[in-house]
Amino acid sequence: MASTDDWRRQFTKYKEDVKERGKPFYPYAMFHDTVMSLVVVSVIIGVTCVWYFTSGEDPSSCGSGHSCLLGPRYSDPADPATTNFVPRPDWYFYFLFYLLRIFKWPDSVILGTVGIPTIALIIAFMLPFFDRRMERRLTRRPVAVIGAILVVLSMGVLTYKGATAHEALASEVVGAVPTWAQREGFAGNAEAIAGAKIFASSGCTACHTYLGTGSSNQGAPDLSAEGSKGRDKQFFTSYIRDPSKFGNNVMPKFGFSDQQLGQLAAFLLASKGPK
Amino acid sequence: MAVAARNKKSARRRQLEAAINYPIDWLEERSGLVGGIKYFIFRKVPGDTNWFHTLGSATLTAFLVQALTGAILAMYYKPDPQSAYQSIQHITNDITLGWLVRGMHKWGASVFIILMFFHMARVFLFGAYKYPRELNWIIGVMLLAIGMLEGFTGYLLPWDQTAYWATVVGINLNGTAPFLGPFLADFLRGGAEIGGETISRFYAMHMLLIPGLIFALIGLHLYLVIRLGVTSPPWSSAAAGSEAAGEEPRTNGRSGLTQPAARSGWRRNGGEG
Amino acid sequence: MTEPQHGDRPHLPGPSLYPIAFAAGVACILVGLIVNPKIIVPIGAVIAILFGFLWARDATEEFRGEPVHAIEPESGGPPESTDAPAIPANQGEDAMPAPEPGERFPRNRFLEGATLGLGAVIGGLVTVPAVGFMIVPAFKGQGYPKVDLGPLENFTEGRWFVTKFFMHPGSDGEVSHRTAYIRNNGQLDGEPSFTIISNRCAHLGCPVQPNGPVQDNQKKEIDGKAGQRITMIPVIPAGGYGCPCHGGQYDVEGNRVSGPPTRGLDRYEFSVVDGHLILGKPYSVTRVDGEGKTARIHKYKLAGPGQHVDGWEQILYPLQPPH
Numbered sequence: 001m002a003s004t005d006d007w008r009r010q011f012t013k014y015k016e017d018v019k020e021r022g023k024p025f026y027p028y029a030m031f032h033d034t035v036m037s038l039v040v041v042s043v044i045i046g047v048t049c050v051w052y053f054t055s056g057e058d059p060s061s062c063g064s065g066h067s068c069l070l071g072p073r074y075s076d077p078a079d080p081a082t083t084n085f086v087p088r089p090d091w092y093f094y095f096l097f098y099l100l101r102i103f104k105w106p107d108s109v110i111l112g113t114v115g116i117p118t119i120a121l122i123i124a125f126m127l128p129f130f131d132r133r134m135e136r137r138l139t140r141r142p143v144a145v146i147g148a149i150l151v152v153l154s155m156g157v158l159t160y161k162g163a164t165a166h167e168a169l170a171s172e173v174v175g176a177v178p179t180w181a182q183r184e185g186f187a188g189n190a191e192a193i194a195g196a197k198i199f200a201s202s203g204c205t206a207c208h209t210y211l212g213t214g215s216s217n218q219g220a221p222d223l224s225a226e227g228s229k230g231r232d233k234q235f236f237t238s239y240i241r242d243p244s245k246f247g248n249n250v251m252p253k254f255g256f257s258d259q260q261l262g263q264l265a266a267f268l269l270a271s272k273g274p275k
Numbered sequence: 276m277a278v279a280a281r282n283k284k285s286a287r288r289r290q291l292e293a294a295i296n297y298p299i300d301w302l303e304e305r306s307g308l309v310g311g312i313k314y315f316i317f318r319k320v321p322g323d324t325n326w327f328h329t330l331g332s333a334t335l336t337a338f339l340v341q342a343l344t345g346a347i348l349a350m351y352y353k354p355d356p357q358s359a360y361q362s363i364q365h366i367t368n369d370i371t372l373g374w375l376v377r378g379m380h381k382w383g384a385s386v387f388i389i390l391m392f393f394h395m396a397r398v399f400l401f402g403a404y405k406y407p408r409e410l411n412w413i414i415g416v417m418l419l420a421i422g423m424l425e426g427f428t429g430y431l432l433p434w435d436q437t438a439y440w441a442t443v444v445g446i447n448l449n450g451t452a453p454f455l456g457p458f459l460a461d462f463l464r465g466g467a468e469i470g471g472e473t474i475s476r477f478y479a480m481h482m483l484l485i486p487g488l489i490f491a492l493i494g495l496h497l498y499l500v501i502r503l504g505v506t507s508p509p510w511s512s513a514a515a516g517s518e519a520a521g522e523e524p525r526t527n528g529r530s531g532l533t534q535p536a537a538r539s540g541w542r543r544n545g546g547e548g
Numbered sequence: 549m550t551e552p553q554h555g556d557r558p559h560l561p562g563p564s565l566y567p568i569a570f571a572a573g574v575a576c577i578l579v580g581l582i583v584n585p586k587i588i589v590p591i592g593a594v595i596a597i598l599f600g601f602l603w604a605r606d607a608t609e610e611f612r613g614e615p616v617h618a619i620e621p622e623s624g625g626p627p628e629s630t631d632a633p634a635i636p637a638n639q640g641e642d643a644m645p646a647p648e649p650g651e652r653f654p655r656n657r658f659l660e661g662a663t664l665g666l667g668a669v670i671g672g673l674v675t676v677p678a679v680g681f682m683i684v685p686a687f688k689g690q691g692y693p694k695v696d697l698g699p700l701e702n703f704t705e706g707r708w709f710v711t712k713f714f715m716h717p718g719s720d721g722e723v724s725h726r727t728a729y730i731r732n733n734g735q736l737d738g739e740p741s742f743t744i745i746s747n748r749c750a751h752l753g754c755p756v757q758p759n760g761p762v763q764d765n766q767k768k769e770i771d772g773k774a775g776q777r778i779t780m781i782p783v784i785p786a787g788g789y790g791c792p793c794h795g796g797q798y799d800v801e802g803n804r805v806s807g808p809p810t811r812g813l814d815r816y817e818f819s820v821v822d823g824h825l826i827l828g829k830p831y832s833v834t835r836v837d838g839e840g841k842t843a844r845i846h847k848y849k850l851a852g853p854g855q856h857v858d859g860w861e862q863i864l865y866p867l868q869p870p871h
Binding site: 077078079080081082083084085086087097100101103104105106107108109110112113167169170171172198201202203204206207251252254255256 | 710712713722723724725726727747751752754755757758759760761762784785786787788790791792793794795797804806807808809810811854856859861864
Binding site for chain 2: 002004007010011013014015017018019021022023024025026028029030032033035036037039040041043044045047048049051052057059073074075076077078079080082085087088089090091092093100109110113114121124125127128129131132134135136137138141144145148152
């Protein structure tokens with residue numbers, strides 16, 4: 001802990017040093033500043049060009065026709081009544097977004113929403129008053145260096161986890177169907193693929209898991225290898241039509257049409273486990 | 276001949292200089308501005324400043340890009356729920372160079388935020404927040420917080436799905452603050468539910484209130500930078516204000532790791548000082 | 549530089565506080581005009597008149613011949629630093645340099661008080677209405693209208709429907725588009741019973757999705773009065789509801805099953821008028837025991853997402869804005 005007099009002496013010496021041996025801001029330091037500003041403006045314009053020229057007027061053209069390397073120009077118009085949109089923040093809020101997912105107990109919600117951000121902000125504000133040593137060399141400031149590394153690491157991990165976070169929601173699972181078809185080897189079976197799409201979009205993954213997707217609520221089994229248990233299509237059809245007839249009172253009657261039941265049965269029959 | 280030519284040239288040159296200097300002197304005599312700018316430009320900085328010290332001015336550049344592109348986007352953008360989305364489509368797809376200006380504003384926001392964090396990391400690692408620069412660190416943290424608020428209010432304006440739902444979550448985050456949270460959320464929405472009031476008040480905050488505050492704080496920030504000077508890199512053997520400054524670089528084992536960079540840095544950047 | 553010598557004077561709460569209190573009174577009147585003209589305005593008026601009078605009395609003290617205790621000639625003599633070289637006017641840093649020897653500009657408390665007070669009045673006159681204009685409308689006249697969701701027959705008994713409707717048809721357009729999950733529970737004691745669950749996640753307000761097939765091919769659109777358009781899509785939320793943002797899961801009655809939501813899904817009140825289902829105000833629910841028409845609903849005043857309405861955390865949210 002340096003005394004105020006030490007600080008003042010050091011700053012007086014700083015001013016003398018700068019006066020005696022400093023360089024004029026213009027052009028020595030300002031040259032660097034100008035080059036850096038040029039880099040900044042170029043990056044902004046460059047990123048804008050990539051964003052614009054890889055996207056189309058229609059946000060749904062991303063993936064079909066446009067690569068949308070940096071995302072669409074805009075998403076669909078705001079619809080407060082949506083039932084299939086998956087909200088995600090801009091990338092620089094991913095860490096906060098994932099922080100909210102970490103606190104998955106109702107009692108701790110407030111920690112993620114206001115608690116930790118407020119504490120972080122207060123620590124940031126108070127930093128000059130915690131750290132009152134005169135030392136500035138990194139090798140002599142282990143706490144500061146370790147703290148900085150931890151903050152950067154945790155921000156990086158949270159951002160990465162936020163960017164890759166998925167839900168077992170119908171609207172998100174449908175995208176996994178082609179991968180399933182490939183891994184389970186029913187890519188050529190159109191009926192099974194149609195069944196897989198019904199399976200994915202009907203919320204089955206809310207209780208069942210399939211190749212690691214979904215959540216196992218209420219003891220529902222994994223269905224990745226359901227077709228290798230020696231059951232036939234007729235069994236699956238009648239089971240899904242009314243599970244209570246098979247003594248299953250947990251799984252509800254979904255009210256699928258006969259055609260949908262047939263497709264679902266074909267999908268389950270084709271699920272012989274990942275190859 | 277040669278001598279005469281040179282004299283003639285220098286006479287013309289003198290005339291030219293007088294012509295250039297006259298308005299500058301006129302301005303200086305009546306405002307003192309020129310002296311101020313001269314002081315700002317030719318002030319001494321430590322001889323060992325380097326590329327890390329450019330992050331602050333780079334952040335300023337990014338902010339000025341935002342201010343300019345934003346002001347011009349406001350000429351075409353319509354802040355109400357019925358037409359906001361169409362006006363964004365119109366700006367991006369139809370208006371000459373609209374895509375570029377909107378894209379620069381959209382991506383400039385990200386660059387601005389990243390640069391603020393980089394700049395903050397630099398100040399932290401250099402220990403540049405210590406006496407007498409504590410106040411400037413605090414102003415910087417305020418700028419970071421207000422800058423993120425600016426990003427939040429601007430994110431709603433395209434009025435697309437991502438914008439709408441990010442704002443829903445953002446407002447409800449504020450709503451969970453103890454005691455005042457529910458009122459804060461209603462204040463931000465301009466009512467119980469998100470509607471036309473929300474977009475116009477976000478627009479006003481994003482366009483006028485917050486940028487005004489940011490400009491004022493940047494002014495203070497710069498004033499303090501000029502008044503207090505910038506900090507030498509901590510590894511510099513000739514750091515301004517350090518006990519060892521001006522002496523031969525120490526070669527004991529403990530700081531050996533940082534020594535080579537420091538020595539070359541001094542020669543490269545500070546030698547002329 | 550030496551400070552003017554006034555340290556030995558007792559620091560009474562000076563008359564300069566009167567103008568500030570006067571300004572506060574004026575501010576109080578202005579706030580009262582917005583908030584509550586009957587109670588706050590008279591209070592503000594009393595404060596303003598009282599301190600206005602004190603201010604005026606204080607200001608005219610001099611002329612009324614009473615002893616002037618506030619102003620003392622600052623006769624400390626020339627400061628010791630007279631031999632120091634004069635600082636050029638363009639280099640000094642003080643806004644108000646010390647008076648030259650022989651010059652007399654004593655600190656005039658009336659002028660100081662009046663300047664500060666008038667400044668406060670100007671500031672109050674400008675900022676109080678502006679800030680009031682910014683804040684108060686967000687809390688006035690807020691509420692939920694009754695929405696006609698169409699004839700009861702559209703809601704097949706025992707089935708769930710994703711029901712989309714406009715909270716304010718016509719005026720706001722798409723902004724007031726809302727979704728509720730509605731099930732007709734049949735008759736209970738001769739009255740129709742409905743379960744109407746809001747799609748607003750109780751964590752941070754994301755739109756929950758049904759965990760079950762949404763039968764888009766059986767979608768029905770019904771046009772109502774004044775631009776209202778009801779969209780009804782049969783749905784089988786067999787696995788309840790799931791939030792796409794932070795992983796909250798609910799059962800089919802809207803009870804929290806897992807994840808961060810602080811309570812169950814909000815519900816809407818309803819009424820039946822002329823055979824039409826009328827949507828009422830939303831309310832918050834911590835838990836539902838049982839299901840369907842015999843469910844016992846633990847009902848609370850509507851709170852925002854992420855706010856606790858029960859448990860010890862409810863003390864963090866003691867007041868809700870008027871809705």
